[in-house]
Amino acid sequence: MSDNKSNPLPPAKLDDPHLQPATRHPERMQNLAILAMVVGMLGFIAFIWVYWIDASNEWEAATLTVGMLGLGVGTIAWGKYLMPQGPFVEERHEFHSSAPEREAFNAAITGRGGLEVKRRGLLLGVFAVGGGIMTLALLVPGVRSLGPKPAKSEDNEGPTEDSLFTTNWKKGAKLVTVGGRQVMVDDLEVGGVLTVFPKGFEGSSPDQVILIRLAQLGPNDPPYPIAPPGKTSWGVQGYVAYSKLCTHLGCPVGLYQERTQQLVCPCHQSIFDVNAGAIPQFGPAPRPLPQLPITVDATGQMRANGSFDQAVGPGFWERP
Amino acid sequence: MIDKSLNWIDDRLGVAKGGRTFLDKIFPDHWSFMLGEIALYSFVVLLGTGVFLTLYFVPSAHEIVYHGSYGPLRGQKVSEAYASTVGLSFDVRSGLLMRQAHHWAADIFLGAIAVHMARVFFTGAFRKPRELNWVVGVVMLILGVVNGFLGYSLPDDLVSGTGIRIAYSIMESIPLVGSYLAFFLFGGNYPGTGVIIPRFFVLHVLIVPAIIVGLLAAHLGLLVKQKHTQFPGKGKTEDNVVGSPMFPTFMAKTTGFLFMTAAVIFGLGGFAQINPIWQFGQYEPYQISYAVQPDWYMGWLDGAARIMPSWEWVGYGHTIPFEIFLPAVIFPGLIFNILLAWPLIEWFKTKDSNYHNLLDRPRDRPKRTAAGVAMLTLLFGVFFASSTDVMANFFQLPLMDVLWFFRFFVPLAPIVAYFIAFKICHEMRDAENIGKRKRALIVSRTAGGEYVTTDSAPRPGDSHEELEAIPVPTFIDTTDPELATAAGVRRVIR
Numbered sequence: 001m002s003d004n005k006s007n008p009l010p011p012a013k014l015d016d017p018h019l020q021p022a023t024r025h026p027e028r029m030q031n032l033a034i035l036a037m038v039v040g041m042l043g044f045i046a047f048i049w050v051y052w053i054d055a056s057n058e059w060e061a062a063t064l065t066v067g068m069l070g071l072g073v074g075t076i077a078w079g080k081y082l083m084p085q086g087p088f089v090e091e092r093h094e095f096h097s098s099a100p101e102r103e104a105f106n107a108a109i110t111g112r113g114g115l116e117v118k119r120r121g122l123l124l125g126v127f128a129v130g131g132g133i134m135t136l137a138l139l140v141p142g143v144r145s146l147g148p149k150p151a152k153s154e155d156n157e158g159p160t161e162d163s164l165f166t167t168n169w170k171k172g173a174k175l176v177t178v179g180g181r182q183v184m185v186d187d188l189e190v191g192g193v194l195t196v197f198p199k200g201f202e203g204s205s206p207d208q209v210i211l212i213r214l215a216q217l218g219p220n221d222p223p224y225p226i227a228p229p230g231k232t233s234w235g236v237q238g239y240v241a242y243s244k245l246c247t248h249l250g251c252p253v254g255l256y257q258e259r260t261q262q263l264v265c266p267c268h269q270s271i272f273d274v275n276a277g278a279i280p281q282f283g284p285a286p287r288p289l290p291q292l293p294i295t296v297d298a299t300g301q302m303r304a305n306g307s308f309d310q311a312v313g314p315g316f317w318e319r320p
Numbered sequence: 321m322i323d324k325s326l327n328w329i330d331d332r333l334g335v336a337k338g339g340r341t342f343l344d345k346i347f348p349d350h351w352s353f354m355l356g357e358i359a360l361y362s363f364v365v366l367l368g369t370g371v372f373l374t375l376y377f378v379p380s381a382h383e384i385v386y387h388g389s390y391g392p393l394r395g396q397k398v399s400e401a402y403a404s405t406v407g408l409s410f411d412v413r414s415g416l417l418m419r420q421a422h423h424w425a426a427d428i429f430l431g432a433i434a435v436h437m438a439r440v441f442f443t444g445a446f447r448k449p450r451e452l453n454w455v456v457g458v459v460m461l462i463l464g465v466v467n468g469f470l471g472y473s474l475p476d477d478l479v480s481g482t483g484i485r486i487a488y489s490i491m492e493s494i495p496l497v498g499s500y501l502a503f504f505l506f507g508g509n510y511p512g513t514g515v516i517i518p519r520f521f522v523l524h525v526l527i528v529p530a531i532i533v534g535l536l537a538a539h540l541g542l543l544v545k546q547k548h549t550q551f552p553g554k555g556k557t558e559d560n561v562v563g564s565p566m567f568p569t570f571m572a573k574t575t576g577f578l579f580m581t582a583a584v585i586f587g588l589g590g591f592a593q594i595n596p597i598w599q600f601g602q603y604e605p606y607q608i609s610y611a612v613q614p615d616w617y618m619g620w621l622d623g624a625a626r627i628m629p630s631w632e633w634v635g636y637g638h639t640i641p642f643e644i645f646l647p648a649v650i651f652p653g654l655i656f657n658i659l660l661a662w663p664l665i666e667w668f669k670t671k672d673s674n675y676h677n678l679l680d681r682p683r684d685r686p687k688r689t690a691a692g693v694a695m696l697t698l699l700f701g702v703f704f705a706s707s708t709d710v711m712a713n714f715f716q717l718p719l720m721d722v723l724w725f726f727r728f729f730v731p732l733a734p735i736v737a738y739f740i741a742f743k744i745c746h747e748m749r750d751a752e753n754i755g756k757r758k759r760a761l762i763v764s765r766t767a768g769g770e771y772v773t774t775d776s777a778p779r780p781g782d783s784h785e786e787l788e789a790i791p792v793p794t795f796i797d798t799t800d801p802e803l804a805t806a807a808g809v810r811r812v813i814r
Binding site: 072143 | 498505569709723
């Protein structure tokens, strides 16, 4: 408002049309605004009371909403109808500085400090590299301390926390439920499914396996279904077991449709054919669910007959 | 009394001169300028309710036995994060209201930012000198989405846990560094070593909000310094701003609007249930629920992941999971970079480096408007694609058909939308009297049986007389007692 400073305007008269209320009945509007604010006040008082007697969440919300709405409507009515609406105008000023000001500013940045030293570029360069290395040095503990380095390959025998390749499934590992109960060969009816873990690792994410009974078959029948070549004996007595981690984004593939014999991932609707080695039939999943070879021991306990032949879960760079 | 205290302050801080300019700051009037205010005020509610929540939430994955007042969970082993969130909902008075209001405020915050941004885009308000403020705004949007996801993940319930699992897999999918990123953030292979909830917590309640607050200050500071844009109209030029003053008119209206926004949020918080985590149960990595959907602002990413074909690349001993990397990393990266760079993109096209304080009508910039419509069509397309399963159920269609529909719809619809929007803009621009109030046509028959039409006379209000805008008066002469009592309320002006 530099205009005002140099050249003060005459004071506005009260009957100046710019100052008039934006309503034909200012008194009525004023009463309305007051009424709304009083309703709001009552709402807030009611809220305190409602809180005091520990009424429901709904009552708290209702009183608070009435309070805020009342106060809000009153304030807006006041501002919109009873305060001067103008229109008023404000001039914009040239945004940028004047040419000499700019020059002086630029000169201060480029020229200053270079008066006595000739190799200012080198100094600047060394300073920049030093600062960069310092940032890197500070980032090393800031990032590296956060977690373990992922193991490089599948040969890793370490704990599953340190590797995307390993699971706790080993030849002979007992199949147990999340509660730790041993799974027996006659536990499931045909069409039944069960989430199982290796004994001792109940509830572990990378170890989760879905066990499905596809047929009622005896020990001497061929293992059903006929899976991909080389995996014909990975099922046993009509049972198959697959990693429950979706190969798309790692959700548990928890929906089994018995009629179509498909496993469906509820997250992004990838569908896997359990009859044919859980190959993806549809959706974004790129790979079959890794199959777990299983067997039944002499006492009818179900056991793993080895581990997965590949990393479970979604894809990542180091996966061969 | 007021004079005295103001003088006391001015003696010490010297604020009278600048303060007066600030009180006289002009706010142009248009409904669409309220959208940013909704975002601002829902952020205020977010901060308030969020502080309340931090007093009770325990950011820990440590397992305890639940002993709270929610019967079905009693005796179950749950994490402290989950137990404290259920406790917040049932055992802390007003806790459920605050929790649900916080969640609603977050959804409204991001919705308001999106709509505000669309307004700024379609009216060209991002042009010189406001490019930087546009960038600040987009960064706040990105941070808002990130913080929304972080907060949504904290209760450790089944639905949000599934979301964290997906986030882990997305990080894992990045070539070269993916597994390192995921291992560092989670402290190991999924689900990590229990560090993720405390880490998300400090990000959610401190680091990201602090950055947002800083950017918000910059956003508003730039707005004051650069002054508002305005739509063209009587007396409105590139060199002025016409509207109502900051004090008292705008201040009263905007304060009232803060209350209204908060009222709606708390009303929703009380009456519209959101995220009932006690129904979902504690997160277990081997459990899942049907029809799990993220919060609305993550829906577009979920939809993109769904419609992506299974294009995994394998070779040279390595895997690039393009079926994740493209829709979940490259796609949002591309979208956000286009948004960030839009002022630059437009400058490359127009080479226009003039100041622009008057807004465009969207129809007057057909290409920009069409580009914006295409972008919105793309985003809405992937957003709706995130409910393929629900749609298949609802319309009794095979899931596969719904998916294939979206695989074509998402890339093709934006192109069609571009040309339709472009055409509509051109038609509107060429139409006569566009934007003017329509007058009734009088059809009359002449004696010879001929029909003629004539315009009716203007009705009162058709030619709305706007006053000439004047600078905010320095002083109001309140000496006329008669006038003062007649209007009753005018003394506020002082």
